[in-house]
Amino acid sequence: MTHNVVFIGRGWVVTDIWLPNLQRAGISRFCCIDPFAADPAECSAPFRTVRNLDELQLHDVDVAIVASPNAKHAEHARAFLGKGVSTIIEKPVCFSSDEALRLGATSAASSAQLLRSCASTFDPHFEEFRRLVDGHGTARIQSVTAHWIRGNGIPSSRWLTEAQHAVAGSSLDLGWHLLECILALLDYPKMKLTNARFSFLESADGAPGRFASWYGSQSAHSLALVDVDIAAELKFRTVTGTDVAMKTAWQANVAHDEVRLSVAGQGFELDLSTIFGMSRNGPARPHIYGIVDGKALEFELPKKKPGEAHTRMIQAFVDAGFDSGCVKQDIRQLDALASASAQIVDHHRIWRARVS
Incomplete structure (x- = not known):
């Protein structure tokens, strides 16, 4: 059992997701690298807090979890991997194929494991949907449509809403999860990426943006500092000819949050309606419906707890001894994710330059 975990970053994904789930899995010793800590000595248990990597005794560290601002993920992960520390990177892992391959090469050279946080693929509703889709064969899929609309406003954390930290907005924050599922x-x-449309400081239907009540402190940030997309519509085409459409939004005036995945292929159409993440405001009836070989199917999905996918993922990582192969992750997957995200970032940068 691994008992020594270091976090870089101290946001809610650490305090509300990783820490309690790791504790439930039997891990008891934690350290946090927080360069912004006013006085590390005053930081509360269960963390021992330091301001930088040099203050750590790395021979006592088994696993590092990179949960710093998006723009720093690859840099911080390489620092740990280069010192032989197995590393889990929160989404988005990196922003180019070059970065993905460098992470893979650093991992291979040091024999340290490289894992990515991918909770949405551990979601029980998605797993059931994937089982049905897999039954018809990947080669038969002609199109995939995905959207994640998150109601009740814009996250109040500058880590997600300022480009210098976040790189892009909803298109990466929500979009990386959708890319994981699509791919x-x-x-x-x-x-x-064949087409990209971004919206700035308003929801997709033109309603004024406001900060979310589900994230952080509304007094800690200002709408004037939001310089990333809060909604995006993206279209891709795979090298194998499948059309992919993706929509994301931090939207203030929808009745409930929703994740929707639709797959169409030769002889079948399948559609999933659910919610991901920590939301408690999902569809009243999460379900899968579709038409398979001319016959309609529809069934409701069982209720799940907010954060259940993260719990399942983290337990799987612990059970696998944080071995990437045992949880079926590899650099080819990360390369595909990074390539897609790089194109989103490039289009986002052009759009920001035009609207700023």
Whole structure:
């Protein structure tokens, strides 16, 4: 059992997701690297807090979890991997194929494990949907449509809403989760972004943006500092000819949050309606419906707890001894994810330059 975990970053994903789930899995010793800590000595248990990597005794560290601002993920992960520390990287892992391959090469050279946080693929509703899709064969899929609309406003954390930290907005924050699911369904082909539309400081239907009540402190941030997309519509085409459409939004005035995944292929159409993450405001009836060989099917999905996918993922990582192969992760998958995200970032940068 691994008992020594270091976090880089101290946001809610650490305090509300990783820490309690690791504790339930039997891990008891934690350290946190927080360069912004006013006085590390005053930070509360169960963390021992330091301000930088040099203050750590790395021979006592088994696993590092990188949960710093998006723009720093690859840099911080390489620092740990280069010192032989197995590392889990929160989404988005990196922003280019070059970064993905460098992470893989650093991991291989040091024999340290490289894992990515991918909770949505551990979601029980998605797993059931994937089982049905896999039964028809990846080669038969002609199109995939995915959206994640998150109601009740814009996250109040500058880590997600300022480009210098976040790189992009909803298109990466929510979009990386959707990319994980889309690419898992298609077995991780490379994709080309053919069209991108972003919305700035308003929801997709034009309603004024406001901060979310579900994230952070509304007084800690200002709408004037939001310089990333709060909604995006993206279209891809895979190297194998599958059309992919993706929509994301931090939207203030929808009745409930929703994740929707639709797959169409030769002889079948399947559609999943659910919610991911920590939301308690999902559809009243999460379900799968579709038409398979001319016959309609529809069934409701069992209720799940907010954060259940993260719990399942973290337990799987612990049970696997934080071995990437045992949880079926590899650099080819990360390369496909990074290639797609790089194209989103490039289009986002052009759009920001035009609207700023």
